[in-house]
Amino acid sequence: MIQKAVLIGINLNISGRERSMDSLEELAMLSETAGAVNAVSVLKNIKRIDPAYYLSMGMLEDIKGLVLSVNADIVIIDASLSPAQENNLSEYFDLNVVDRTRLILDIFAAHAKTAEGKCQVELAMMNYILPRLKGAYMMLSSTGAGIGTRGPGETKLETDRRKVRQKITHIKNKLKLAEKTRLLHRAKRDRQGLPTAAIVGYTNSGKTTLMRNLTGKGEKGEDKLFATLGTKAASIYDNNRGKKVIVSDTVGFIQNLPLFLIESFKATLEETAYSDMLLHVIDPTQKDVLYKSEEVIKTLDEIGVGDKEMIVVLNKIDLLSAERADFLKTKLERLMGKPVVLVSAKTGENKNLLKEKIFELLL
Known part of the structure; x- marks a missing residue:
């Protein structure tokens, strides 16, 4: 409806x-x-x-x-x-x-597609609901002052609180099992000596489209907020060097994102912690783009990965004038102290330039 x-x-x-x-x-x-x-x-x-x-x-x-x-x-x-x-x-x-x-x-609930993504959403929802349960019983508790009016409401409230806490524990256990599987995959990559790069950025900045353009794999990007919730990984190759890099997509950030939501999506954001490099994708067509890029950096600092090697990817240059693109590139380099590469994830412009920069810094 x-x-x-x-x-x-x-x-x-x-x-x-x-x-x-x-x-x-x-x-x-x-x-x-x-x-x-x-x-x-x-x-x-x-x-x-x-x-x-x-x-x-x-x-x-x-x-x-x-x-x-x-x-x-x-x-x-x-x-x-x-x-x-x-x-x-x-x-x-x-x-x-x-x-x-x-x-x-x-x-998040509408966009979660994988089993792990659905568990993460359910965990976030349970953490949100738990302190709000009392409101559901306020009317029952205050209908009268006699014996038998308050008791049932309080009993039901405590029962439901216990059920929610049990559900939270159950979901966390399922996520721990998924984490063990990811650790096995990660250990295999480590044994093979494969470097990794995680794509991060504000929601709807073009991360998924960039992932697809760089690797040829992944879902088609959508013009929606939080279209990607799970973690997806694929490889990019450098034929001249005979090397490859694993690239992973992550959930988008947004201003005023509560910390408990970040905690619930720890499994997805974990890719940033274990990666060797971050690709910070910025959409220059969004309003207040510099402030939003700072919000991403703030969130990265909060989860303890703000000091990682990083390439700032200024996306959607097909929608900018050359003067505007150069101005933003200079501004971002000065603000962040990181290399900035201009690309268009949609058209593929400068895709090879970005790949070269990734391999240059990682290898």
């Missing part, structure tokens, strides 16, 4: 309004990727976060008017809500309210 969505952007800093608008536009893309129809978007400037509702009552009244005017089915807020805030807002609007994290989780 297609849902009609009202999108609420949040700006906690007046000077950061432009970036908040960019985040709201990104939320709109996430919403569309999840299958919703965006009826209206609005940015709210707030001075302080209300602990109960996140937004002030005056703002909530304005939003409720919008919800009624467009007959919306769902409200999506560009923030991370606490379980209490999410529950209170859903009751206030009398419809489903989701935050940025839950929206990303829904997209």
